[in-house]
Amino acid sequence: MPSLALRPLPRALRPAALGLLPLLLLTACGSGAATGDGTRAEAAAPAAAATTLTIDTSPEQNRVRAEKAADIAAKVPEAVRTRGELVVGITGDGIPPLSFLADDDSTVIGVEADVAQLVADVLGLKLRLDRTSWENLFLSVKSGKDDVGFSNITVTEERKDIYDFATYRVDQLAWEVAADGKITKIAQPPDIAGLKVAVGAGTNQEKILLDWDERNKKAGLAPIEVQYYQRPADYYLALKSGRIDAYFGPNPTSAYHAAVSGDTRIVGTLSGAGESLQGLIAAMTQKGNGLAQPVSDALNTVIRNGKYAEVLKRWGLSNEAIPSSQVNPPGLPRQKK
Template identity: 85%
Template sequence: MATLPRAVRHAHRRVAALGLLALLATACGQGSATGGDAPAAAPVNASDAAATAPLKINTSPEQNRVRADKAEDVAAKVPEAIRARGELIVGITGDGTPPLSFLADDDSTVIGVESDIAQLVADVLGLKLRLDRTSWENLFLAVKSGKDDVGFSNITVTEERKDIYDFATYRVDQLAWEVAKDGKVTKIAQPSDIAGLKVSVGSGTNQEKILLDWDEQNKKAGLAPIEVQYYQRPADYYLALKSGRIDAYFGPNPTSAYHAAVSGDTKIVGTLSGAGESLQGLIAAMTQKGNGLVQPVSEALNTVIKNGKYAEVLKRWGLSNEAIPTSQVNPPGLPRQRK
């Protein structure tokens, strides 16, 4: 996705300074946790947010990130070529999707929960963090080719991706249904709830796969099909929501919750695991398949989970409810797409 227009980003920051980001702790879907991951938590809605303590977000280039100490035993497991270089090159989008990855007030420094967790991993591995800002599509190519050591960009583990990449998990994956605040849709919890709706979703995403699967289920049940609309920029689908050209947007819960909180124009009417209804989706750091980096990355994540630095970062960005108790290497992912 393209970067949000500067005026929109700055509007988000002004509202964030007023402490309206408490809603970001929403979250958890209907799928059961797998492999020891945290069970799904009850979603937080807009009315609940008003009762919680305000959360202020620092959007300046001087982030004063949470830092961690080097763990010699874990750092020793990093592939020699990366250790010799002394840098961990992290592919990241910085594409204007707060609180995940977006630009600071200087319009050039990438900030957000993704870069903060990447910093913790680099610290534990004894490496200097170098962020390589790129597009979503090029991120996968950069990691596959070895140009980037690891990708941190809200990447969901899928069985198909595991054929090409290795994964070390660090958050649960939640999706959200966002609608106009005064729109006709009040709840989306099952496939029949979207029958006949106009829905926007990101092309090539896991949520698109889930959306199309729900639509197929509806059509087999004799229900009206959905109309899918694709937009390149967040500003475009939010304008479509506001104008009534679409009934709902289906995307990552953190960004939708953030937008609902700061804009006042939309609301969340349902959440779902990023892997669908039967499996808790997981967000992970992505490395080149078989290059030996994924295990130390996972151990670095478990180090900061254990010492509390990980929890500090999630709390900083309002995402404590997306925490996992243990980082896993290549856990069960989103099922393969049926052909």
């Protein structure tokens, strides 16, 4: 995915608008994944009245911090320990709540930076964020310029040939509806029969949506009406006005928008990998350099002590939490040639 170079909105406008970027996300986290049959769909609990999330967009983030774990820090490769800092490749490309710029237009903030901070703390290292483009991120990690990449990177089998991974979030798609609407759950194809659904053209979620529609039609259920819009903000205007019943898009931006605006809510999620495999977001390191395991150990430390949960809650992504970090788990399948 190319760097998007989006400028942050004025702080006064952010609570209502920062979540309006869902179309820009999917290719970054593993485009071309196999489409799903809905077997991994997970319905969100029916929501009560929507609550809004207050986001600090100042450069003084007061991040959640963690204590050094000496036993884990000792496993860090000697070159990194000697340097005393963890160099983290991050895009900062304007996609809240993942990675975007603070009010000073230069400080990278978001859930990716916060998780990286926790890892650096446990490893006893100073965090240095190296802002780069999506394309250069992979080159920087492969060459060793960056120790690790934190940028919504999905584990794939192809990427595992070149990099090592330590997981820290699930890769989710989300069903987003109006906060005051009647829809309370979308977990399987029959739940969308007859609905007006918006989706990004050419995305993995579009493939899943059309597959669900075909299954419904074969079962004699009402077809859906698919709608496409040119701008992300249009999806939310359509939801608010009732012109569509649901929007199907990447969970981070949808969850963030729902939490910040209060205008919408999430009524179901589905693995971004589709089929029966749960896609996973991970920290990416150079293959075989010995850093992935201590990064994973650090993540498991903050998962156990609750710091990890604090960070996800801060950015409205509690529903992307994992129970434990894994090194090089099964990734999205290899693409057929």
